[in-house]
Amino acid sequence: MTEQISFIDLKRQQKKIRNELDTAIKNVLDHGKYIMGPEVSIFENDLRDFCNSKHAITCANGTDAITMVLMAWGIGPGDAVFVPNFTYVATAEAPAQLGATPFFVDVNEDTFNMNFESFESSISDAIKLGLNPKVVIPVDLFGRPSNFEEINKVAQSKNIKVLIDAAQSFGGNYKGKCVGSIGDATTTSFFPAKPLGCYGDGGAVFTQDKSLSELLNSIRFHGKGEEKYDNVRIGINSRLDTLQAAILIEKLKIFRQELELRQKVADFYNSELSGIFNVPRIDNDFKSSWAQYTLIVENRDELQKKLNKNGIPSVVYYPKSLSQQDGYKDYPYSSSGLKISEDLAHKVLSLPMHPYIESNELEKVVKILKQT
Numbered sequence: 001m002t003e004q005i006s007f008i009d010l011k012r013q014q015k016k017i018r019n020e021l022d023t024a025i026k027n028v029l030d031h032g033k034y035i036m037g038p039e040v041s042i043f044e045n046d047l048r049d050f051c052n053s054k055h056a057i058t059c060a061n062g063t064d065a066i067t068m069v070l071m072a073w074g075i076g077p078g079d080a081v082f083v084p085n086f087t088y089v090a091t092a093e094a095p096a097q098l099g100a101t102p103f104f105v106d107v108n109e110d111t112f113n114m115n116f117e118s119f120e121s122s123i124s125d126a127i128k129l130g131l132n133p134k135v136v137i138p139v140d141l142f143g144r145p146s147n148f149e150e151i152n153k154v155a156q157s158k159n160i161k162v163l164i165d166a167a168q169s170f171g172g173n174y175k176g177k178c179v180g181s182i183g184d185a186t187t188t189s190f191f192p193a194k195p196l197g198c199y200g201d202g203g204a205v206f207t208q209d210k211s212l213s214e215l216l217n218s219i220r221f222h223g224k225g226e227e228k229y230d231n232v233r234i235g236i237n238s239r240l241d242t243l244q245a246a247i248l249i250e251k252l253k254i255f256r257q258e259l260e261l262r263q264k265v266a267d268f269y270n271s272e273l274s275g276i277f278n279v280p281r282i283d284n285d286f287k288s289s290w291a292q293y294t295l296i297v298e299n300r301d302e303l304q305k306k307l308n309k310n311g312i313p314s315v316v317y318y319p320k321s322l323s324q325q326d327g328y329k330d331y332p333y334s335s336s337g338l339k340i341s342e343d344l345a346h347k348v349l350s351l352p353m354h355p356y357i358e359s360n361e362l363e364k365v366v367k368i369l370k371q372t
C-alpha cells in the first residue's frame with residue numbers, strides 16, 4: 001500500500017490549534033449571539049489590520065461578496081462586467097445573477113491572470129453590442145495578485161470600476177501592498193480550501209471607500225437603515241456566522257506563518273521542476289498566497305494517472321473555461337478570441353499544496369513527476 005498524500009490537509013492545521021478552536025467555539029455557545037455576535041466585528045478589525053485596508057465587511061461567502069459590491073455600484077441589465085474566461089464560475093455568476101452581462105476576456109498563459117490587451121479591446125467590443133462597460137473583475141488566480149496598475153490604467157481611462165476577485169489570493173501582495181488594500185474594492189472567500197478558510201462558508205469585501213463600506217453594511221443585512229426593521233434599499237441576507245468568525249480569528253493568528261510555509265513549498269517545487277515543466281511565473285513585484293501550485297503540461301492524463309497510482313492526488317482547475325460551460329456559452333467575449341484560456345483548460349494540473357506538507361512527501365511528488 002502506498003500512503004496517500006493529501007492535496008490540501010486541513011487536519012494537520014486543526015491539530016495545531018485545536019485547543020484554541022475549542023475555546024473559541026465554546027465562547028460562542030456560551031454567549032449565544034449566533035448572528036453578528038462580537039466575534040464578527042473583532043474579526044473584521046483583525047482583517048483590516050492584517051492587510052492594511054481601511055474597511056473590511058464580512059459576508060456569507062465569496063460569491064455574495066462580489067454580488068454585494070456590484071449591487072452597491074448599481075450594476076444591472078445593459079451593463080457589461082468584464083471577467084477572465086479562465087476562473088471559477090462565481091466570478092461570472094455574480095453579474096449574471098444581477099441581470100448584467102459577464103463579458104469574457106482572455107488570460108495570459110504564464111500568469112493565468114487577465115490579459116489587459118484583451119480587456120482593452122473587449123471594451124469597444126462591448127460598446128458595439130450596445131452594452132455599457134461598467135466593471136472589470138480581475139481574478140488573482142491560484143493566489144497570484146493581478147497586475148493592478150496595468151488593468152487600472154485601462155479601466156480608469158474608460159471610467160470602469162475595478163473589483164478584484166481575491167478569493168484565492170488573500171495574503172498575497174503586489175508591489176509591497178497587501179491584497180485588500182488596492183483597487184476600488186476587493187473580495188475574498190473563506191471557503192475551507194482557500195488559503196484562509198473557515199469550517200463552512202464565509203467571505204469579505206475590502207475597500208478604502210467609507211461610503212461603499214456603509215452601503216455594503218446595509219446590503220448584507222436586507223438593506224437595513226438606522227434601525228433593524230427600517231429597510232432603505234433592497235439588500236440580501238449575507239452575514240458571516242459568529243461561529244465562523246470565532247474560528248477565523250484563531251486561524252488568522254497563524255496565517256502569516258502559513259503563508260511562509262506555502263512559499264517554501266512553492267520554492268521547493270520551483271527549484272526541482274523548472275526546466276522540466278512549465279512552472280508558475282511570479283515576477284518580483286508579486287507575492288502569491290499559493291492557493292494552488294499549477295503546472296502547464298502537454299500529457300496531463302498520463303501524468304495524472306501516474307501520480308494517482310503512487311498515492312499522489314492532483315486536480316484540474318479548471319477543466320473548462322467559462323465560455324465552454326453550457327450555462328455561460330451564450331455570453332459575449334473578446335473579438336480577439338479566447339484561445340489561451342481554452343487551451344489552458346486542457347493543460348493545467350495543480351499539485352498538492354498546503355502549509356503542512358512534509359519534505360518526504362514533497363520529495364515523493366517531485367520524484368514521480370521526474371520519472372516521465
Ligand SMILES: *Cc1c(COP(=O)(O)O)cnc(C)c1O
Pocket residue numbers: 061062063064087088090091139165167168188189190191201202203
Ligand atoms: C472560491 C472562489 C469564489 C467564490 O467563493 P465562495 O466563498 O465559494 O462563494 C469566487 N471566485 C474565485 C476565483 C474563487 O476561487
